[in-house]
Amino acid sequence: MKKSLPVILALCLVLASCGRKGSSTRLYPMPQDGKWGYIDESGAVVIDPQYDFGWGFSEGLAAVLDSGNWSYIDVKGNTIIADTSLEVAGPFHNGMARVRVRGYWGFIDTKGSYVVQPIYRAAGPFSDGLAEVHINEKMGFINQSGRLVIDTAFFGGGTLHSCFSEGLAAASDGKAWGFIDRSGKFVIKPQFNLVSGFSEGLAVFLLGQYGFVDKTGRITINPQYELAVPFSEGFAPVKVDGQWGYVDRSGARIIQPQFDLALPFFGGIASVKVSGKWGFVNKKGEFAINPQFVAIGGFRDQLCHAWVEKIGIARIMDLGLETATVTLGPIRSKDATTGEDRRVDSDDHMVLALNIGPEFGSLDRSGALQFDMELRFSDPFTEDLAMVDIGGKIGYINRGGAYQINPAFTYAGAFSGGLALAKGEDQYGYLDTKGGWVWRAK
Numbered sequence: 001m002k003k004s005l006p007v008i009l010a011l012c013l014v015l016a017s018c019g020r021k022g023s024s025t026r027l028y029p030m031p032q033d034g035k036w037g038y039i040d041e042s043g044a045v046v047i048d049p050q051y052d053f054g055w056g057f058s059e060g061l062a063a064v065l066d067s068g069n070w071s072y073i074d075v076k077g078n079t080i081i082a083d084t085s086l087e088v089a090g091p092f093h094n095g096m097a098r099v100r101v102r103g104y105w106g107f108i109d110t111k112g113s114y115v116v117q118p119i120y121r122a123a124g125p126f127s128d129g130l131a132e133v134h135i136n137e138k139m140g141f142i143n144q145s146g147r148l149v150i151d152t153a154f155f156g157g158g159t160l161h162s163c164f165s166e167g168l169a170a171a172s173d174g175k176a177w178g179f180i181d182r183s184g185k186f187v188i189k190p191q192f193n194l195v196s197g198f199s200e201g202l203a204v205f206l207l208g209q210y211g212f213v214d215k216t217g218r219i220t221i222n223p224q225y226e227l228a229v230p231f232s233e234g235f236a237p238v239k240v241d242g243q244w245g246y247v248d249r250s251g252a253r254i255i256q257p258q259f260d261l262a263l264p265f266f267g268g269i270a271s272v273k274v275s276g277k278w279g280f281v282n283k284k285g286e287f288a289i290n291p292q293f294v295a296i297g298g299f300r301d302q303l304c305h306a307w308v309e310k311i312g313i314a315r316i317m318d319l320g321l322e323t324a325t326v327t328l329g330p331i332r333s334k335d336a337t338t339g340e341d342r343r344v345d346s347d348d349h350m351v352l353a354l355n356i357g358p359e360f361g362s363l364d365r366s367g368a369l370q371f372d373m374e375l376r377f378s379d380p381f382t383e384d385l386a387m388v389d390i391g392g393k394i395g396y397i398n399r400g401g402a403y404q405i406n407p408a409f410t411y412a413g414a415f416s417g418g419l420a421l422a423k424g425e426d427q428y429g430y431l432d433t434k435g436g437w438v439w440r441a442k
Contacts, residue, residue: 025075026417027062029054031428032441036064038077041417043430043439047077055091061110063089063097072097072112081112094144098123105133107146116146127163130182141169141184150184165197168215179203179215188217199230202249212236212251221251229377232264235283244272246285255285266379267399271296278388280401289401295389297380383415385433394422396435405435 027038027046037049038057051064054073061072061080070089072081088100096107096115106118116123122134123142130141130149140152141164155174163169168179168187176190179198195213196204202212202220211223212231227239235246235254245257255262261273269280269288279291380386385396385404395407396415411423412431419430419438429440 027057027075028417028419028421028430029056029062030421030430030439030441038062038075039430039439041419041438046075047073055089058091058093059095059110061092061097063091080110081108083108083112093126096126096144098125107131115144116142124163127165128167128182130164130169132163132169139171150180150182153184154180163197165199166201166215168198170195170197170203177205179217188213188215196230199232200234200249202231202236204228204230204236210238220249221247229262229264232266232377233268233283235265235270237262237264237270246270254283255281258285264377267381269399271380289397292390293388294391296386297378383418383433385415387412387414396420404433405431 026041028040029036030039030045030049032049035049036051036054037045038047038054040046051066054064055062057075060074063070063072069082069084070086071079071083072089074080085101086099087102090098092110095109099106099108099118101118103121104118105120105123106114107116107123109115120133120135122132122139124132126144129144132139133142133148133152134140135152137155138152139154140148141150143149154171164182168181170177171180171186171190172178173186173190177192177195178186178190179188179195181187192205192207192213194206198215202214204210205213205219205223207223209223210225210228211219212221212228214220225238225240226242227244229237231249234248236248237244238247238257240257243257244259244262245253246255246262248254259272259274260276263271265283269282271278272281272291274291276294277291278293278296279287280289282288381399384399386399387394388397388407390407392410393407394409394412395403396405396412398404409422409424410426411421411428413421415433418433422429422431427441430438432438
């Protein structure tokens with residue numbers, strides 16, 4: 001059964017939550033009658049529903065939206081940072097959060113002070129201690145003290161394209177793509193139409209067809225594939241004559257092209273699609289779990305699957321050389337008759353925001369959701385359970401392919417901390433790994 005993008009979005013709800021670093025407290029965002037609060041692992045309400053939306057906690061703080069203003073609260077519900085100028089508020093990582101003010105991006109610390117002033121048109125998350133930033137259409141990199149250590153001299157087209165992986169980052173001189181080191185020097189000269197980030201010492205490149213290059217700039221596998229995906233666990237999915245298979249680092253075909261779509265290996269198995277159904281193969285090419293599912297994994301997984309199948313891997317490389325942008329919302333608008341502020345969305349809209357996550361998307365003051373995703377492949381199994389859709393109903397299987405939780409849910413998210421946000425019988429709640437309800441909306 002084919003699904004439109006909005007339906008795919010609605011079917012895959014992923015929980016975004018964590019507790020205070022170094023503390024046993026772990027809180028989970030929960031929707032209740034159009035407001036958001038937080039519960040603990042037992043399902044007890046710790047922070048009463050009172051916000052228009054709330055991200056998960058990171059490093060002891062969570063960004064919450066209330067009456068059009070963003071602030072940060074602690075695990076007791078105390079407001080720690082209140083700044084009405086914030087248009088977008090992201091999660092904390094290593095003591096800093098990415099925020100947007102008047103259309104420009106910067107970073108604040110856990111006290112709300114600016115570590116990096118909001119002067120950039122775009123700013124990516126930190127990777128290997130550096131974050132990509134944009135001034136107009138040129139990109140450079142800042143360090144965690146906010147200093148511009150690689151000048152904005154590279155072309156990025158105004159959208160986030162790159163981050164450092166294995167010591168190198170993709171960069172363009174405006175004509176072609178190559179790789180720079182942490183000093184900002186091209187160590188692999190611009191020569192490719194597109195490139196991925198490095199994974200296991202190799203990166204995918206496009207030069208008419210797809211091949212692989214190592215970190216010295218040596219082409220290790222000549223361009224010969226219709227599509228290719230970065231290496232994982234020693235194997236890379238490649239497309240040949242319309243079918244997908246797997247090659248090793250020498251380019252030898254280890255699993256012959258035979259699948260409609262093939263994705264990277266995680267934990268010794270890989271997702272593959274055959275005749276419209278998804279299953280899993282081992283590294284011998286044998287089916288570990290027979291093809292039987294309409295969809296597997298969460299929203300980001302499925303969007304990656306759709307893009308690689310229909311558009312091409314060049315747009316969804318590990319470091320996202322192009323981005324997908326979808327806008328949903330706002331959650332409130334003025335009533336045309338009374339002029340009163342009214343809520344216009346359902347909880348589904350905001351649960352989708354949780355699914356996308358603050359690292360990938362942003363929610364502005366009105367609740368309009370936009371995500372510019374660096375689409376990445378990920379293991380569909382989280383805490384050893386994978387979401388599977390058998391055609392309108394979602395359940396969870398273990399790595400052996402047996403159902404741990406039978407398909408009974410309209411929406412379901414990945415497990416995190418032993419709980420998953422799901423919807424059954426028109427009601428949201430959190431499941432434990434045995435399928436029991438820990439908490440359900442009243």
